[in-house]
Amino acid sequence: MSYKAPVKDMLFAMEHLARIDQVAQIPGFEEAGLETAQAVLEECARFNEEVVAPLNVVGDLQPSTWKDGQVSTTAGFKEAFAQYVQGGWQGLQHPVDAGGQGLPKTIGAACVEMLNSANMSFALCPLLTDGAIEALLTAGSDALKSTYLDKLVSGQWTGTMNLTEPQAGSDLALVRTRAERQGDGSYKVFGTKIFITYGEHDMAENIVHLVLARVAGAPDGVKGISLFVVPKFLVNADGTLGARNDVHCVSIEHKLGIKASPTCVLQYGDQGGATGFLVGEENRGLEYMFIMMNAARYAVGLQGVAIAERAYQQAAAFAKERVQSRPVDGSVAGSATIIHHPDVRRMLMTMRAYTEGCRAMALTAAAAFDAAHAHPDAQVRQDNQAFYEFMVPLIKGYSTEMSQEVTSLGVQVHGGMGFIEETGAAQHYRDAKILTIYEGTTAIQANDLVGRKTARDGGQAARGIASQIEQTEQALKASSSGAAQAFARALAQARQDFLAVVDYVVAGSKTAPNDVFAASVPYLMLAGNLVAGWQMGRALLAAEQQLSQGAADKAFLEAKVTTAHFYATHILVKTSALRDEVLHGAAPVMALPQDSF
């Protein structure tokens, strides 16, 4: 099944929701207006549609393989990755002085979505490299930067994140990998890391592992964790590759999905110690790791949008082709294509509305990220940073949960054919399942939303967003269309549900932590639904305005209005049940004795 990048929808969201014209006023992004965005997106679409997307099914059928410590990726991946590097795609969002193109995240995010729609397994390698780049940019010494940064930004080398150990998944306090200081300022690293995506592969000549470990004598728990660079091959002073380092891939996992992406068990120091280099200061590893992690969490949210888009395209194509049963309204005399059937439409519209809503949420947050990092006004930077930080758990948590519903509907639209692997719909369903787990499960995102993003500031950021939403409601109410009126009603209700939950969370996070954290995922789902919905409401307004001005692309704009209307009446309406769960559901959650399970 081929992939067609939704360039038009991305540009619409950039222009009217993320307001790329404002991003282009930020120093450094002067060239990054709508025209640039369009040119980049079209080139990116071409590359992903033609080069990367055709490898998606192949990768599922012929996953990476492991032999004697070497990992061979799926046939074709190495060549496609070489083209990715040659096209400069790895450096798109990274600083010009590190060899990147210095484009804003507002544009970069759309390109990340495309790459992931085309091939999520393939896209994971660049995704992890981005994390390593972020960590080095923030905390790496000049020596580390000069050795590693350019080659990571160019894509010549790739990066990994090494957090997880068999006993330490979400709980980094349990990390046991240890690092011993050497006389020359380097460290020897010993330990086992698991679930290391692209921890070993054949697409690049070197792999730069970013590794969490404890230096001897460090405090217990997360305050004693440091971050190290451990390259697969040591690097000589002239930048050429030196000796093979003592880090080895001892096996790869047999997984439900993203099969082409090798998930490695890495063994450090079995032959005397892997040479590692401290990033920043000792015992501040968790802090640096969060830099990588936050970039990665946002990107995983985009993966949710990406896989939902791909599943939607496949289901829509099938529904327009498959002939089955007479329409209930008698509009066709005999059996018709199944897109005539109301429930098939309902499924397709659900897939579409979720996908467009989450894309709009992600692109809007990307613009806030750009302002938070580069806007000349400190207050603007701070406000945007607060907004962006509130968005990250929603983008990661909500977009990935929705992607599982969307890919499940994608299988369902196919009927029996969806259950047959050759069809390809099931691959999206299997691939999507990792998204609510890695880079922090949905519960971890929800804890972040409750603790750091809501309780810590007493609900200020949350209520600020609600105020902005209220403005959108007013604008919707001022429109005469039925869709806008319906949207205004649903949005107002959802916002009130949200505020009630925020009050509950703020009031109870210290005094009744079990009650509040039992409600954390429903809160996250409510907030994500609302914020994605809010963007759909803004999209509806923008589309109506464009239509009233006689804009050219009438069909697209009318579809946007209808899709927003669907979001309001089928998705936004779910917030009240979530509110009830939060406000009235705590008592039975923790009541059972463990033996009763």
Add this chain to the structure above:
Amino acid sequence: MSYKAPVKDMLFAMEHLARIDQVAQIPGFEEAGLETAQAVLEECARFNEEVVAPLNVVGDLQPSTWKDGQVSTTAGFKEAFAQYVQGGWQGLQHPVDAGGQGLPKTIGAACVEMLNSANMSFALCPLLTDGAIEALLTAGSDALKSTYLDKLVSGQWTGTMNLTEPQAGSDLALVRTRAERQGDGSYKVFGTKIFITYGEHDMAENIVHLVLARVAGAPDGVKGISLFVVPKFLVNADGTLGARNDVHCVSIEHKLGIKASPTCVLQYGDQGGATGFLVGEENRGLEYMFIMMNAARYAVGLQGVAIAERAYQQAAAFAKERVQSRPVDGSVAGSATIIHHPDVRRMLMTMRAYTEGCRAMALTAAAAFDAAHAHPDAQVRQDNQAFYEFMVPLIKGYSTEMSQEVTSLGVQVHGGMGFIEETGAAQHYRDAKILTIYEGTTAIQANDLVGRKTARDGGQAARGIASQIEQTEQALKASSSGAAQAFARALAQARQDFLAVVDYVVAGSKTAPNDVFAASVPYLMLAGNLVAGWQMGRALLAAEQQLSQGAADKAFLEAKVTTAHFYATHILVKTSALRDEVLHGAAPVMALPQDSF
């Protein structure tokens, strides 16, 4: 991961909800009281836990294989099936005069659940055989019955249902397989059937295919379909096996789940015609097929309960074992087992509440089935038949949709380990995906609920159920417990939501079919949620009563009250959003032109 049959919960539902004491007053079921149920369930549990369940993972890893038209099932399946036959399990619910044990469905259903929890792929073979038995019992001639029935009931031979063709999935009007009358009263059958579960295998010496086909000159569409018995081996007059019939398995499918169960493409008549025998009368095949189908739909609903139970058990065991992170309430100083974390509890309680609710719904409906078939009073039979028929789409549609949410949560509880196939959680997630598709997709069940079960009688059956629910609300209100009060409130709201939707469906099914059928799945989800919830409300009352009488099993009964309380506050609350979708969501569903997809 081992399986422990939930005998206690099944017996509780039989005693207090399905009222097996009343079933045992029906002539023919005098022996089938609670004591018999307990004895049968304990024996069934032992067999499934020890013999069938250990083959579940094996079957996933080493699926059935096809070679030169022969299918070899997973090692161990043949021997386990022989034990199944020897134990008389195939005949449990079938008539004594056909060699069965004549037990009520109330008991049989629990046994079907256990077999499916133990191994869904294995259980599909008996499930399809049950369908063939039902069809022959209802419409088979004496000759067909005497040749096939005893051997199917004993399990010596197995049965299949042959409906689907490449161009005819849900739409049987498109069936092309044809049958030519022969001089001796038999037919020659020609055509291709796909998705035939256990269409070929090595566990039984003969396979009895029930096949839909058109006799030459029959009317177009579903009114021209007849039903045939086409045995793999023809049967001699003395009951011994004769010549190999002209039906051959040309391939099996590569599927997302239930991999051990061979899904066959069957070719009829490539070597001159497969000999078939008409079941009942020509052109009444659809009617007979619905007999098989209705039995199968109920059984697929049980598969949903079964796979949910298995996923729950596995997740609960993992949550009690896996140590990760400090509890938010500070109840443990360091990292604790994850069952201490509120969101893990929320997930486990969700899994548990859905499973118990759907099990209770299925067992209650089974008792209605028993009364509908065997009660001496015609009015009682008729009332129970109406109730049962209303239940079938809910049991099939809602229990299977919920099983996908539950098995998804099962993976999620496992975190990263859930995504690794060796853990086994992912198998349940993959296996469950077929359940909303085969024997009629959720949309097909919803169409049945809207058309035949609601609109046809003007909502009478639906409103009758609402009246019964109102009685349960009154009883709940009369209880002093907080759980009962909370339940009464949620149940009242859900019932009102249901009634509003029934009115909408009845009013619009003819005048606004697109609107009503666009709402069919939300209606089904609302109705299933309500009816399963209603049974949880009844369970809460029964448990409170037992507790007040000082019943022995206090922990079990208290857990039932808590689980019901959770159902009310986390699951029943979803009905209002579904109501809103139905009442206000029609406009945007069909509004987009096809080209906009």
